[in-house]
Amino acid sequence: MSEIIKIEIRLPNGHWAGDSSRKCPSSNLQIVETMPLSKGRGTAQISTDPELLEILHALPEIESINILNDEKATVNIVSGGGGFIRPLRIVGLVPRTPFDVVDGWVNWTIQCTPELRKKFIEELKKAELPYRIKSTRISGKSLLTARQLEVFEIARNKGYWATPRKISLVDLSKSLEISKSTLSVLLHSIEGKIVEEFYEEIRQG
Numbered sequence: 001m002s003e004i005i006k007i008e009i010r011l012p013n014g015h016w017a018g019d020s021s022r023k024c025p026s027s028n029l030q031i032v033e034t035m036p037l038s039k040g041r042g043t044a045q046i047s048t049d050p051e052l053l054e055i056l057h058a059l060p061e062i063e064s065i066n067i068l069n070d071e072k073a074t075v076n077i078v079s080g081g082g083g084f085i086r087p088l089r090i091v092g093l094v095p096r097t098p099f100d101v102v103d104g105w106v107n108w109t110i111q112c113t114p115e116l117r118k119k120f121i122e123e124l125k126k127a128e129l130p131y132r133i134k135s136t137r138i139s140g141k142s143l144l145t146a147r148q149l150e151v152f153e154i155a156r157n158k159g160y161w162a163t164p165r166k167i168s169l170v171d172l173s174k175s176l177e178i179s180k181s182t183l184s185v186l187l188h189s190i191e192g193k194i195v196e197e198f199y200e201e202i203r204q205g
Contacts, residue, residue: 004111004137010104010130015082016061016075017044017101020052025103027052032072032098040079047072047098087123091116107134135197143197148190151176155187 011018021029027049034044041063053073056062061081066074077083084094093116095108112120117136124131137143144152154176159166167175173183 002111002138003114003117004109005117006107006109006134006136008105008107008132008134009085009124011082011085011101011106012127012129014061014080015085016056016059016077017082017106018104019061019082020055020059021101022104023055024052027102029101030098031101034083034097036083037076042077042081042083043074044077045072045074085127085129087120087127087129090123091120093120137197143193144190148186148193151183151186152190160187 013019017029017031021027029052030047032045032047034042036042048071050070053065053067053071056065056073056075059081061078063076063078063081065076068074088095091112093110093112095110099109100107110117110120121131121133142149155161155167155172158172158175160169160172169183169187170180173180176183178186
Protein backbone atom coordinates (compact mmCIF):
# COMPACT_ATOMS: atom_id res chain seq x y z
CA MET A 1 0.00 0.00 0.00
CA SER A 2 1.22 3.47 -0.91
CA GLU A 3 0.43 6.76 0.82
CA ILE A 4 0.62 10.37 -0.29
CA ILE A 5 1.71 12.58 2.57
CA LYS A 6 1.74 16.37 2.64
CA ILE A 7 4.17 17.62 5.25
CA GLU A 8 5.65 20.96 6.28
CA ILE A 9 9.19 20.91 7.72
CA ARG A 10 11.37 23.63 9.22
CA LEU A 11 14.64 23.65 7.27
CA PRO A 12 17.78 23.82 9.44
CA ASN A 13 20.12 26.79 9.68
CA GLY A 14 22.78 26.63 6.96
CA HIS A 15 20.30 25.42 4.34
CA TRP A 16 20.21 27.96 1.52
CA ALA A 17 16.45 27.77 0.95
CA GLY A 18 15.70 27.97 4.66
CA ASP A 19 18.13 30.83 5.33
CA SER A 20 17.09 32.94 2.35
CA SER A 21 13.35 32.58 2.99
CA ARG A 22 13.79 33.40 6.69
CA LYS A 23 15.47 36.66 5.68
CA CYS A 24 12.47 37.49 3.50
CA PRO A 25 9.47 35.83 5.27
CA SER A 26 6.86 37.49 3.05
CA SER A 27 8.30 35.90 -0.11
CA ASN A 28 7.45 32.53 -1.61
CA LEU A 29 10.44 30.55 -2.87
CA GLN A 30 9.35 27.87 -5.33
CA ILE A 31 11.80 25.10 -6.11
CA VAL A 32 10.89 24.09 -9.65
CA GLU A 33 13.58 21.43 -10.03
CA THR A 34 16.58 20.28 -8.02
CA MET A 35 19.43 17.84 -8.64
CA PRO A 36 22.71 16.83 -6.99
CA LEU A 37 26.10 17.58 -8.53
CA SER A 38 29.53 16.09 -7.85
CA LYS A 39 31.42 16.63 -4.57
CA GLY A 40 28.26 17.21 -2.55
CA ARG A 41 27.20 20.27 -4.51
CA GLY A 42 23.82 20.85 -6.09
CA THR A 43 21.75 22.96 -8.44
CA ALA A 44 18.15 24.14 -8.39
CA GLN A 45 15.83 26.01 -10.69
CA ILE A 46 13.73 28.45 -8.69
CA SER A 47 10.95 30.99 -9.02
CA THR A 48 10.61 33.88 -6.56
CA ASP A 49 10.45 37.66 -6.31
CA PRO A 50 13.35 40.09 -6.96
CA GLU A 51 13.77 40.83 -3.24
CA LEU A 52 14.57 37.25 -2.35
CA LEU A 53 16.78 36.88 -5.42
CA GLU A 54 18.90 39.75 -4.09
CA ILE A 55 19.23 37.97 -0.74
CA LEU A 56 20.43 34.80 -2.49
CA HIS A 57 23.36 36.67 -4.04
CA ALA A 58 24.81 37.34 -0.57
CA LEU A 59 24.36 33.83 0.87
CA PRO A 60 27.54 31.81 1.51
CA GLU A 61 25.66 28.63 0.58
CA ILE A 62 25.17 29.87 -3.00
CA GLU A 63 28.11 29.54 -5.39
CA SER A 64 26.50 31.32 -8.35
CA ILE A 65 23.16 32.45 -9.73
CA ASN A 66 22.04 32.50 -13.34
CA ILE A 67 19.10 34.91 -13.70
CA LEU A 68 16.63 33.66 -16.30
CA ASN A 69 14.15 36.55 -15.94
CA ASP A 70 12.81 38.85 -13.20
CA GLU A 71 11.45 35.95 -11.14
CA LYS A 72 13.26 32.79 -12.29
CA ALA A 73 16.86 31.70 -11.81
CA THR A 74 19.16 28.73 -11.60
CA VAL A 75 21.24 28.55 -8.43
CA ASN A 76 24.40 26.51 -7.87
CA ILE A 77 24.77 25.36 -4.28
CA VAL A 78 28.09 24.80 -2.53
CA SER A 79 28.90 21.52 -0.83
CA GLY A 80 26.99 21.42 2.45
CA GLY A 81 24.82 24.36 1.44
CA GLY A 82 21.65 22.34 1.62
CA GLY A 83 19.65 20.07 -0.64
CA PHE A 84 17.36 17.30 0.47
CA ILE A 85 17.67 17.06 4.24
CA ARG A 86 19.38 14.09 5.89
CA PRO A 87 16.15 12.31 7.02
CA LEU A 88 15.03 12.20 3.38
CA ARG A 89 18.35 10.78 2.22
CA ILE A 90 18.46 8.17 4.99
CA VAL A 91 14.98 6.85 4.18
CA GLY A 92 15.46 7.29 0.42
CA LEU A 93 12.46 9.50 -0.30
CA VAL A 94 12.18 12.16 -3.00
CA PRO A 95 9.53 14.92 -2.74
CA ARG A 96 7.48 15.92 -5.73
CA THR A 97 8.44 19.08 -7.57
CA PRO A 98 7.66 21.90 -7.70
CA PHE A 99 7.46 22.68 -3.97
CA ASP A 100 7.41 25.89 -1.93
CA VAL A 101 9.54 27.30 0.89
CA VAL A 102 8.11 30.14 2.98
CA ASP A 103 9.82 31.65 6.03
CA GLY A 104 12.07 28.63 6.47
CA TRP A 105 9.29 26.04 6.13
CA VAL A 106 9.30 23.68 3.14
CA ASN A 107 6.06 22.10 1.91
CA TRP A 108 6.61 18.64 0.51
CA THR A 109 4.31 16.08 -1.07
CA ILE A 110 5.83 12.60 -0.76
CA GLN A 111 4.58 9.21 -1.93
CA CYS A 112 5.76 6.27 0.15
CA THR A 113 4.68 3.21 2.10
CA PRO A 114 3.30 3.60 5.65
CA GLU A 115 6.50 1.97 6.93
CA LEU A 116 8.74 4.51 5.18
CA ARG A 117 6.52 7.36 6.36
CA LYS A 118 6.92 6.16 9.95
CA LYS A 119 10.70 5.85 9.54
CA PHE A 120 10.88 9.31 7.98
CA ILE A 121 9.05 10.86 10.95
CA GLU A 122 11.41 9.06 13.32
CA GLU A 123 14.40 10.52 11.48
CA LEU A 124 12.89 14.02 11.62
CA LYS A 125 12.54 13.65 15.38
CA LYS A 126 16.15 12.44 15.69
CA ALA A 127 17.30 15.46 13.70
CA GLU A 128 15.11 17.69 15.90
CA LEU A 129 13.48 19.27 12.85
CA PRO A 130 10.02 20.71 13.57
CA TYR A 131 7.34 19.35 11.26
CA ARG A 132 3.60 19.43 10.68
CA ILE A 133 1.73 16.68 8.83
CA LYS A 134 -0.91 18.44 6.75
CA SER A 135 -2.64 15.40 5.25
CA THR A 136 -2.19 11.71 4.53
CA ARG A 137 -4.20 9.61 2.09
CA ILE A 138 -3.92 6.27 0.35
CA SER A 139 -2.59 6.63 -3.20
CA GLY A 140 -5.14 5.87 -5.89
CA LYS A 141 -8.02 5.67 -3.42
CA SER A 142 -11.01 7.82 -4.32
CA LEU A 143 -12.35 9.89 -1.42
CA LEU A 144 -15.98 9.54 -2.54
CA THR A 145 -17.89 6.69 -4.14
CA ALA A 146 -19.18 7.19 -7.68
CA ARG A 147 -22.69 7.94 -6.37
CA GLN A 148 -21.41 10.30 -3.69
CA LEU A 149 -19.31 12.14 -6.28
CA GLU A 150 -22.34 12.49 -8.56
CA VAL A 151 -24.46 13.94 -5.74
CA PHE A 152 -21.60 16.17 -4.57
CA GLU A 153 -21.11 17.72 -8.02
CA ILE A 154 -24.83 18.31 -8.58
CA ALA A 155 -25.31 19.79 -5.09
CA ARG A 156 -22.31 22.08 -5.54
CA ASN A 157 -23.31 23.20 -9.03
CA LYS A 158 -26.85 24.00 -7.86
CA GLY A 159 -25.49 26.07 -4.97
CA TYR A 160 -26.43 23.86 -2.02
CA TRP A 161 -23.28 24.94 -0.15
CA ALA A 162 -23.37 28.54 -1.40
CA THR A 163 -23.89 31.44 1.01
CA PRO A 164 -26.74 32.14 0.95
CA ARG A 165 -27.92 28.68 -0.10
CA LYS A 166 -29.37 28.66 -3.62
CA ILE A 167 -31.33 25.40 -3.39
CA SER A 168 -33.08 23.73 -0.48
CA LEU A 169 -32.69 20.11 0.57
CA VAL A 170 -36.24 19.41 -0.59
CA ASP A 171 -35.71 20.92 -4.05
CA LEU A 172 -32.33 19.19 -4.41
CA SER A 173 -33.90 15.83 -3.54
CA LYS A 174 -36.54 16.40 -6.22
CA SER A 175 -33.84 17.26 -8.74
CA LEU A 176 -31.99 14.04 -7.90
CA GLU A 177 -35.26 12.06 -7.75
CA ILE A 178 -34.49 10.63 -4.33
CA SER A 179 -36.17 11.08 -0.95
CA LYS A 180 -35.22 13.94 1.34
CA SER A 181 -34.07 11.52 4.06
CA THR A 182 -31.87 9.52 1.66
CA LEU A 183 -30.28 12.71 0.35
CA SER A 184 -29.69 13.97 3.88
CA VAL A 185 -27.77 10.78 4.73
CA LEU A 186 -25.76 11.01 1.51
CA LEU A 187 -24.80 14.65 2.11
CA HIS A 188 -23.86 13.95 5.72
CA SER A 189 -21.59 11.10 4.60
CA ILE A 190 -19.98 13.29 1.92
CA GLU A 191 -19.37 16.15 4.34
CA GLY A 192 -17.95 13.78 6.96
CA LYS A 193 -15.43 12.29 4.52
CA ILE A 194 -14.29 15.72 3.35
CA VAL A 195 -13.89 16.99 6.92
CA GLU A 196 -11.82 13.96 7.93
CA GLU A 197 -9.63 14.15 4.81
CA PHE A 198 -8.73 17.81 5.20
CA TYR A 199 -9.05 18.27 8.98
CA GLU A 200 -5.31 18.50 9.71
CA GLU A 201 -4.65 20.81 6.78
CA ILE A 202 -7.46 23.17 7.82
CA ARG A 203 -6.57 23.06 11.52
CA GLN A 204 -2.94 23.93 10.92
CA GLY A 205 -3.74 26.61 8.39
